[in-house]
Amino acid sequence: AQTVTQSQPEMSVQEAETVTLSCTYDTSESDYYLFWYKQPPSRQMILVIRQEAYKQQNATENRFSVNFQKAAKSFSLKISDSQLGDAAMYFCAYRSVGGSQGNLIFGKGTKLSVKP
Amino acid sequence: NAGVTQTPKFRVLKTGQSMTLLCAQDMNHEYMYWYRQDPGMGLRLIHYSVGEGTTAKGEVPDGYNVSRLKKQNFLLGLESAAPSQTSVYFCASSPSRGYSNQPQHFGDGTRLSIL
Numbered sequence: 348a349q350t351v352t353q354s355q356p357e358m359s360v361q362e363a364e365t366v367t368l369s370c371t372y373d374t375s376e377s378d379y380y381l382f383w384y385k386q387p388p389s390r391q392m393i394l395v396i397r398q399e400a401y402k403q404q405n406a407t408e409n410r411f412s413v414n415f416q417k418a419a420k421s422f423s424l425k426i427s428d429s430q431l432g433d434a435a436m437y438f439c440a441y442r443s444v445g446g447s448q449g450n451l452i453f454g455k456g457t458k459l460s461v462k463p
Numbered sequence: 464n465a466g467v468t469q470t471p472k473f474r475v476l477k478t479g480q481s482m483t484l485l486c487a488q489d490m491n492h493e494y495m496y497w498y499r500q501d502p503g504m505g506l507r508l509i510h511y512s513v514g515e516g517t518t519a520k521g522e523v524p525d526g527y528n529v530s531r532l533k534k535q536n537f538l539l540g541l542e543s544a545a546p547s548q549t550s551v552y553f554c555a556s557s558p559s560r561g562y563s564n565q566p567q568h569f570g571d572g573t574r575l576s577i578l
Binding site: 356394438448450451453454 | 496566569
């Protein structure tokens with residue numbers, strides 16, 4: 348079974364600085380998808396960025412980028428130029444390509460605080 | 464588009480009471496899911512459905528039942544609520560398996576408290 352681990356329950360960053368959230372996963376599959384979701388206090392689950400395992404190039408979305416290390420099974424999220432609105436819970440998630448379920452497997456989350 | 468709509472948004476129950484959470488999606492998605500979110504636990508899969516009339520158990524199915532009589536609706540039932548079922552419940556939907564890279568669309572969640 349696949350597992351996702353986020354080893355940082357809480358992180359803090361100064362506004363305008365850069366922060367990296369860690370995520371590692373365990374799988375025997377060779378093809379899969381990885382996602383980062385943001386959950387602000389409003390409770391919404393907002394997709395931040397996604398990575399396809401067969402792509403070596405790291406995904407980027409504006410101030411958000413990932414460092415995907417397939418051999419190390421690591422998928423960290425870098426937030427550049429942090430803004431107050433980035434304060435939220437961040438969840439790393441894994442999804443198999445095959446199989447019948449198609450569900451996401453989540454890490455336990457990292458709570459990010461942004462200091463003005 | 465409304466996307467994924469969950470009803471109700473908040474509910475308090477007494478132990479032993481029953482209730483049904485409703486999830487509706489207007490994106491014609493095949494797959495639908497129910498997750499629960501507990502502090503420090505992330506989101507865990509309760510039940511899921513890969514199409515109208517089909518349901519299956521996820522990671523934490525005990526104490527819950529589901530039905531998918533219509534493609535757009537996925538109902539989560541608690542027959543006899545227990546304090547351990549106090550949680551935030553999320554419904555999500557996605558296109559079929561061939562679109563695994565597509566993100567799941569989430570509802571806004573239902574906060575359920577069992578006294």
